[in-house]
Amino acid sequence: MKETPLSNCERRFLLRAIEEKKRLDGRQTYDYRNIRISFGTDYGCCMVELGKTRVLGQVSCELVSPKLNRATEGILFFNLELSQMAAPAFEPGRQSDLLVKLNRLLERCLRNSKCIDTESLCVVAGEKVWQIRVDLHLLNHDGNIIDAASIAAIVALCHFRRPDVSVQGDEITLYTPEERDPVPLSIHHMPICVSFAFFQQGTYLLVDPNEREERVMDGLLVIAMNKHREICTIQSSGGIMLLKDQVLRCSKIAGVKVAEITELILKALENDQKVRKEGGKFGFAESIANQRITAFKMEKAPIDTSDVEEKAEEIIAEAEPPSEVVSTPVLWTPGTAQIGEGVENSWGDLEDSEKEDDEGGGDEAIILDSIKMDTGVEVSDIGSQDAPIILSDSEEEEMIILEPDKNPKKIRTQTTSAKQEKAPSKKPVKRRKKKRAAN
Amino acid sequence: MEEEMHTDAKIRAEIGTGCSPRGPGCSLRHFACEQNLLSRPDGSASFLQGVAEKSRERLIRNTCEAVILGTLHPRTSITVVLQVVSDAGSLLACCLNAACMALVDAGVPMRALFCGVTCALDSDGTLVLDPTSKQEKEARAVLTFALDSVERKLLMSSTKGLYSDSELQQCLAAAQAASQHVFRFYRESLQRRYSKS
Numbered sequence: 001m002k003e004t005p006l007s008n009c010e011r012r013f014l015l016r017a018i019e020e021k022k023r024l025d026g027r028q029t030y031d032y033r034n035i036r037i038s039f040g041t042d043y044g045c046c047m048v049e050l051g052k053t054r055v056l057g058q059v060s061c062e063l064v065s066p067k068l069n070r071a072t073e074g075i076l077f078f079n080l081e082l083s084q085m086a087a088p089a090f091e092p093g094r095q096s097d098l099l100v101k102l103n104r105l106l107e108r109c110l111r112n113s114k115c116i117d118t119e120s121l122c123v124v125a126g127e128k129v130w131q132i133r134v135d136l137h138l139l140n141h142d143g144n145i146i147d148a149a150s151i152a153a154i155v156a157l158c159h160f161r162r163p164d165v166s167v168q169g170d171e172i173t174l175y176t177p178e179e180r181d182p183v184p185l186s187i188h189h190m191p192i193c194v195s196f197a198f199f200q201q202g203t204y205l206l207v208d209p210n211e212r213e214e215r216v217m218d219g220l221l222v223i224a225m226n227k228h229r230e231i232c233t234i235q236s237s238g239g240i241m242l243l244k245d246q247v248l249r250c251s252k253i254a255g256v257k258v259a260e261i262t263e264l265i266l267k268a269l270e271n272d273q274k275v276r277k278e279g280g281k282f283g284f285a286e287s288i289a290n291q292r293i294t295a296f297k298m299e300k301a302p303i304d305t306s307d308v309e310e311k312a313e314e315i316i317a318e319a320e321p322p323s324e325v326v327s328t329p330v331l332w333t334p335g336t337a338q339i340g341e342g343v344e345n346s347w348g349d350l351e352d353s354e355k356e357d358d359e360g361g362g363d364e365a366i367i368l369d370s371i372k373m374d375t376g377v378e379v380s381d382i383g384s385q386d387a388p389i390i391l392s393d394s395e396e397e398e399m400i401i402l403e404p405d406k407n408p409k410k411i412r413t414q415t416t417s418a419k420q421e422k423a424p425s426k427k428p429v430k431r432r433k434k435k436r437a438a439n
Numbered sequence: 440m441e442e443e444m445h446t447d448a449k450i451r452a453e454i455g456t457g458c459s460p461r462g463p464g465c466s467l468r469h470f471a472c473e474q475n476l477l478s479r480p481d482g483s484a485s486f487l488q489g490v491a492e493k494s495r496e497r498l499i500r501n502t503c504e505a506v507i508l509g510t511l512h513p514r515t516s517i518t519v520v521l522q523v524v525s526d527a528g529s530l531l532a533c534c535l536n537a538a539c540m541a542l543v544d545a546g547v548p549m550r551a552l553f554c555g556v557t558c559a560l561d562s563d564g565t566l567v568l569d570p571t572s573k574q575e576k577e578a579r580a581v582l583t584f585a586l587d588s589v590e591r592k593l594l595m596s597s598t599k600g601l602y603s604d605s606e607l608q609q610c611l612a613a614a615q616a617a618s619q620h621v622f623r624f625y626r627e628s629l630q631r632r633y634s635k636s
Contacts, residue, residue, distance in 0.1 A: 040525045047524075056524060085520040087479050139522060140479055 003089040037268040044160030048152040052142035057152035059160040066129040074121020075131040087141040109224040113232035117186040143210035150193040191232040194254040196221040223254040227262040502595045508548045528571040529557040531583045552588040554621040556614040586618040
């Protein structure tokens, strides 16, 4: 779906507000939105909310053979996906530019900075190493995807535990989580991206732009830093020209912000660790706030199934026995068998309608019976040409018989009735049951 | 000219603590739902696995099609995007529940609500409702039903494994009993949402 264009008055309003140092949500120039980090039940699954922007991160691992030129290092794989629910403009085929840019930036930030110790992922040099895969999904787009994604990635990596492995000579033993506690990854430092949006050719600067502000910005500067004030990646896009001291000032701001965010991350990880150790409840289900009016929980509920058996027996007693299904297969040649007789073939009708007149009565085309999963096909006996033939439909076609007494010409028309679809949807279910009963 | 509506549903199919062993049959696990949690779409859900799960998509799609009043919105595409956050068993049922809640949240006119319930039959014939992944793996048959809210009729069924006629009817009856519970949950959570106090 195309993005709704930003109106001129909205654009002017935003720019004027920025000139007067005002932001739409009341933040100051250097303020970040609220960051909320929650964890799932599995290790390595986390959700980060930066204001309304939501990113889901999931880490998984696998034992593979290493790359040929790096036989002693593990493999890291990052993937950011812009889900279609994040914004109407994100369609599976259509977002390549932004997607490529974000993925590249994320890779440079996490891989080239060597924040994960890949040597420790090696199990047997040249044969088996761990491949760590980080999948990030953007669930809601309210600006500043890259910051949220980098936080989600590093949090998920810190939270993840890989299975323990021991090597004795030639034998590699992989322990399940029940046998031995899984082992965390060895992480040297935590690089976090901080975005700066520039307006009016670099005159005004905003930290953590939201979606509206991103639409009217001139350019974006992204600095990835860790808490030791080491710059891991720096990228300027949008073609704005920045002065040296502007860039230095931004890096100082980034240093402050990264320190705050890192503290938040460490606290969240610690809390989660504590809850797990004490045996309390953890997971996304717990992080749904109770007080929010849009959230609702229900505890485990017992269901009374004492009368289930009686009910079932009643139904079976009332139901008629399954009708005889033709189940003797006819073997044509080795490898080709036929069960039952198919629907009358109507494809050839439009061209061969003259031929049909010649052939006269019998028009049973023997086709291999294909069980249609989506649509029910009801075949009434074609023997008597007088009765109207009802072939109920798939979504596209409806057969209307115009001349029931002669060989009919069939016309296909579009059907728009939704009601007809409900009935056939029950048929395939029953058919499947009948076949099982016969077997 | 086309309009599109997007429906969101995030599925939380998790239990907090490790699952305590339950007696045969019959309790539904804890579930929670949150509505209107994303600001951009009207409603959506997406799958993590992609190509391998086309059949699941098709099942959900057919259930939705049977229930949505499509004729009120001609030339409109309604996209339902489902994102699996984590899978702790009964995934298809959870997807169905999430899709229904999201459609309600988006305000799409439907002729009935629907819910998904999963039953597992283990090797000695005991019926377990809402099984965990471990129970699903060890079960002889796993049956998922989509039931509608008006008359508890069957909208969709997807089964895997071997079972007899009578077992099927039993599972169906049990699912109908469980669906009452799920519909009560829908009703209460919506009441809470739209309550004035």
